[in-house]
Amino acid sequence: MPQGKDKSNSRRKVFKTTPGAKRVVHRIARKPSVHKCAECGNELKGIPRLRSSEAHNTAKTKKRPERPYGGYLCSACARKRIIQETRRS
Amino acid sequence: MFEIGRICVKIAGRDSGLKAVIVEVVDSFTVLIDGQTRRRKCNVKHLEPTKEVIKIKKGASHEEVVSEFKKLKIEIIETTPKTKKSEKPVKQKSKKEAPVKGKASAPKKEAEPKPKVKAASVKAEKPVAEKKEEVSEPVVKKD
Numbered sequence: 001m002p003q004g005k006d007k008s009n010s011r012r013k014v015f016k017t018t019p020g021a022k023r024v025v026h027r028i029a030r031k032p033s034v035h036k037c038a039e040c041g042n043e044l045k046g047i048p049r050l051r052s053s054e055a056h057n058t059a060k061t062k063k064r065p066e067r068p069y070g071g072y073l074c075s076a077c078a079r080k081r082i083i084q085e086t087r088r089s
Numbered sequence: 090m091f092e093i094g095r096i097c098v099k100i101a102g103r104d105s106g107l108k109a110v111i112v113e114v115v116d117s118f119t120v121l122i123d124g125q126t127r128r129r130k131c132n133v134k135h136l137e138p139t140k141e142v143i144k145i146k147k148g149a150s151h152e153e154v155v156s157e158f159k160k161l162k163i164e165i166i167e168t169t170p171k172t173k174k175s176e177k178p179v180k181q182k183s184k185k186e187a188p189v190k191g192k193a194s195a196p197k198k199e200a201e202p203k204p205k206v207k208a209a210s211v212k213a214e215k216p217v218a219e220k221k222e223e224v225s226e227p228v229v230k231k232d
Contacts, residue, residue, distance in 0.1 A: 009183045038202045068106040086137045 037074035044074055091120055094143045096161075097136040097209050099126050108163055109136075123154045125165055 005011065011027040018024055032051060035044040046065045048058070055063060064071030069078040091097075095111045099122075107185045109124035109131075128151055145156050155165050 037201065066103045075101070078105070082100050082106055083137050086139060089139075 035071070037077055038072055039077040040074060042074050044071065047071060090138055090140075091133050091136070093147055094145050096124075096139050096141040096143065097122065098139065099131070099135060100137050101135040103230065108139075110143055110145065110154055110157070111143070112154070121148075123149075123151055124158060210211075 005026045010030070012030050014028050016024050016026055029051075031049045034049065036042065037044055037048045040066040043070065047063065048055075050058065050063070065075075067075075069081065073081065091111055091114065093111055093114065096109065097109055099105050099109060100105050104126035108124035109122040109126045112121045112123050112128075113121035115121060115130060118133050119130050120127065120133060120136070122136070141161070143161075145153060145157060158165055
């Protein structure tokens with residue numbers, strides 16, 4: 001019988017073939033969802049998909065791009081917003 | 090639009106959102122900028138021009154730009170350049186050791202025939218004399 005934690009869907013299935021040509025199910029922890037741009041909804045680049053415990057130990061500079069709106073807007077949307085700000089002022 | 094003295098806002102990269110002045114026009118599409126950003130060449134596509142224009146010389150130094158920015162009340166945060174981690178102590182040790190060996194080896198060569206005679210007579214001094222010769226030989230090759 002599989003253990004209780006392996007029966008739930010909190011860990012995803014991975015099917016592997018053994019050297020003896022058997023098909024085995026491995027259970028792996030799920031990754032958190034992809035971070036998305038707040039304006040256009042596109043995938044944000046340069047942001048690793050880390051669990052909170054993993055993110056806790058990684059440097060701040062490795063978790064988002066170092067520009068205004070980094071980690072919140074994609075580069076194209078951030079560029080648009082900076083242009084708007086300069087033209088208003 | 091992109092002439093010398095025009096104040097721009099950088100749009101792209103890690104300096105984006107910071108103000109800079111055009112110090113020099115390099116090509117039809119590249120300019121040299123300085124100010125809140127690092128002093129660097131920049132594509133015109135990565136700049137958004139503002140209405141303000143300053144009177145500065147072509148190729149003005151960073152200090153001149155800072156003094157002009159103070160008049161406009163734009164703060165510039167000065168950063169110290171990175172210093173490379175030097176391995177000087179390690180190099181000094183190797184340099185110090187080399188001349189000491191050379192000095193020690195030079196007089197031994199002159200006095201080589203004498204210890205051989207002594208070594209033959211006294212057995213206890215043999216290994217000491219041999220060791221010194223071994224050390225001296227590789228040093229001479231390096232020189």
